Every structure is written in C-alpha cells, then in structure tokens.
Amino acid sequence: MNFIVILLRQTGRNMFHTWKAQTMIIFTVALSVLIFSFFYLIYFNALHLGEKLGEDLRLIVYLEEEPVESLQEEYRRRILRFDQVMRIDFIDSRQAFERLERQLGQDSDILTGVPRNFLPPSIEVYPVPSLNHLSRIKRFSDYLLTLPGVVKVQYGKDWIDRFYAFIQLMRIVTLLSGILLIMTTTFMVAHTIRLTLLSRQQELKLLRLVGATNTYIRMPFLLEALLQGLLGAACGITALLVLFNWIKLQLAGPLPALAHLPFTFFPWPIILCIVLLSSLLCTVGSYSSTRKILQL
Known part of the structure; x- marks a missing residue:
C-alpha cells in the first residue's frame, strides 16, 4: 500500500x-x-x-425464353453452386409487364395496346448483403452470363465499382x-x-x-x-x-x-x-x- x-x-x-x-x-x-x-x-x-446498400442489390438475368420448371431447378442449382444467395425469383413476361404498370402509376396508359409479353423473362438474384459479396458481384455476373439461355445480366456496376x-x-x-x-x-x-x-x-x-x-x-x-x-x-x-x-x-x-x-x-x-x-x-x-x- x-x-x-x-x-x-x-x-x-x-x-x-x-x-x-x-x-x-x-x-x-x-x-x-x-x-x-x-x-x-x-x-x-x-x-x-x-x-x-447490399440489401437492395440484385442481379437481373434476362433470358431468351421462359424456363420450364426443370430448367428453373437447374438454374437454381448452378447459381447456388457459385455462391450463397438470399433469394432467387423467376419473373415471367406477364409479371414483368404488371410490375412495369405499377411503376408507371398514372402514366401506365402509355402501355395501351402493347403486348403483355413484350418484356423478356428474367431471374432476379439477391446476393447475401456484405462488403465481401460486393467485390464478387462482377465475377458473379460473368458466371451468370455463361448459363444457357442467358441474354444479359444487369446490376449497378458503376456505383459498386x-x-x-x-x-x-x-x-x-x-x-x-x-x-x-x-x-x-x-x-x-x-x-x-x-x-x-x-x-x-x-x-x-x-x-x-x-x-x-x-x-x-x-x-x-x-x-x-x-x-x-x-x-x-x-x-x-x-x-x-x-x-x-x-x-x-x-x-x-x-x-x-x-x-x-x-x-x-x-x-x-x-x-x-x-x-x-x-x-x-x-x-x-x-x-x-x-x-x-x-x-x-
């Protein structure tokens, strides 16, 4: 002491x-x-x-034609093989048209006479939100382009980079x-x-x-x-x-x-x-x- x-x-x-x-x-x-x-x-x-921001991030995979159920399972299996994701949604042409109508709101009348299947079907892939996954989005996008029937992959490339x-x-x-x-x-x-x-x-x-x-x-x-x-x-x-x-x-x-x-x-x-x-x-x-x- x-x-x-x-x-x-x-x-x-x-x-x-x-x-x-x-x-x-x-x-x-x-x-x-x-x-x-x-x-x-x-x-x-x-x-x-x-x-x-990663919680709102998604990759939109545009397809040539709407996939049948067996092809959807194949897509799901191959996507999960590359990386874990939160959710995978398959959007057909009619669902895409209805979503566009809701987004346009009062201006949806411009779609009058437009075929309801003019939009391509797509797959919406929601990655797990983390900074590590942000750095892998580019590779994920390149991988999704290699899937059969995929025309284009869209995501917020500029802001992510x-x-x-x-x-x-x-x-x-x-x-x-x-x-x-x-x-x-x-x-x-x-x-x-x-x-x-x-x-x-x-x-x-x-x-x-x-x-x-x-x-x-x-x-x-x-x-x-x-x-x-x-x-x-x-x-x-x-x-x-x-x-x-x-x-x-x-x-x-x-x-x-x-x-x-x-x-x-x-x-x-x-x-x-x-x-x-x-x-x-x-x-x-x-x-x-x-x-x-x-x-x-």
Whole structure:
C-alpha cells in the first residue's frame, strides 16, 4: 500500500514539474488519435453502408425464353453452386409487364395496346448483403452470363465499382494513419521521458545509492505514460464525437436524405480498444526509453 502511495506521489510530482512537456504529449496523442479515429470512423461507416446498400442489390438475368420448371431447378442449382444467395425469383413476361404498370402509376396508359409479353423473362438474384459479396458481384455476373439461355445480366456496376474503390482507399488511409499514431505516440513519449531522465541523473544516482532498483525508478514513468495515453485518447475521442455530431448537423439541413443513412459513432468496445491501444503505445515508448537510460 505504501509503495502505491509513493508511486502515485512520485508520478504526480513528475507531471507537475514537467507540465509543459506533459501538455504537449497529451495534445500530440490526442491529435494522433483524432486523425486515426476520423479515418477509421469513415471506413467503419462505409462498411455498414455497404451492407445496407447490399440489401437492395440484385442481379437481373434476362433470358431468351421462359424456363420450364426443370430448367428453373437447374438454374437454381448452378447459381447456388457459385455462391450463397438470399433469394432467387423467376419473373415471367406477364409479371414483368404488371410490375412495369405499377411503376408507371398514372402514366401506365402509355402501355395501351402493347403486348403483355413484350418484356423478356428474367431471374432476379439477391446476393447475401456484405462488403465481401460486393467485390464478387462482377465475377458473379460473368458466371451468370455463361448459363444457357442467358441474354444479359444487369446490376449497378458503376456505383459498386466506385464504392468498392472508395472502401479500398479508406482502408489504406486508415492503415497509414494508424502507423502515424504508433510512430508519433511512441516517439514523443520516449523522447520526453528520455530528456526527463537525463536531466535527473544526479537524483537517479542517489536513488541507486539508497538501494532503489530499476523497477522502482521506472514505475512512476510507466504510470505517467499510461496516464498520458489515457488522457490523450480521451481528448481525441471526445473531439471526434463533437466533430461527428457537428458534421451530421450540417449535412442534415441541405441534405436531409443523408439523415436516413446508417451513420453511427463507434460502439463502446471500439472506443475502449482505441484508448487501450493509445495507453499501451505510450507505455511501450516509456519502457523503451527508461530501459536504455537506466542501463547507462
């Protein structure tokens, strides 16, 4: 118990005497966490948006003629052989015509005199909604074209390609910002702790003379780095939350349609992981610096 009290007192004294450096470290950690979390939040929401949009995604396979029941089973079997899907619907020409009438609504009179079987029969394939399946849609479409009697396969190719390219870009940016967080946090903490130890060489010699071990000397600096990581990460996450709410508020006015999209902040497990990662990086930087200085 006495050791914990002494440890906390020593840590507080260190942070009080070097408050300018402490403030700079906490600000740097907060900024690094904010940058990383900002891009990760975009990536996080893009993944959820991809799954949401994937629920409405379908491939329309146009056929030369309406398939008999045995051929429908063959189509179903061969489609499921390539990939799992949520649903497979066979639409004949008459059903397609009735659907077109409903879509036209009051303008359906333009179909007067048009044969009810002028639209080709089709198969509507609904893939399982996930980002992984978005990346496989092109291959799925090419495979469906190889089925007998298939004339054309239609799906939202342009937006899928662009959205998937955006996801890949955000994945790279998030990775790079994570590397920036690691390098900045560990370097700043290690450099500051190193300067503090070098400026207190005489005090360290006195502590060794009275029997203090390296672990005893190191513990206040490790606790100090842990607190720096916690405070810096907390400030960064708080700033991101304020920024997130401000952006949502700004977009809700001119673009109300965006209010219905699944934009959400991080759940608590992810926030906890970011805070723990920041604290761990600061502690590792402190440990590395104290280990080198205390071996001199």
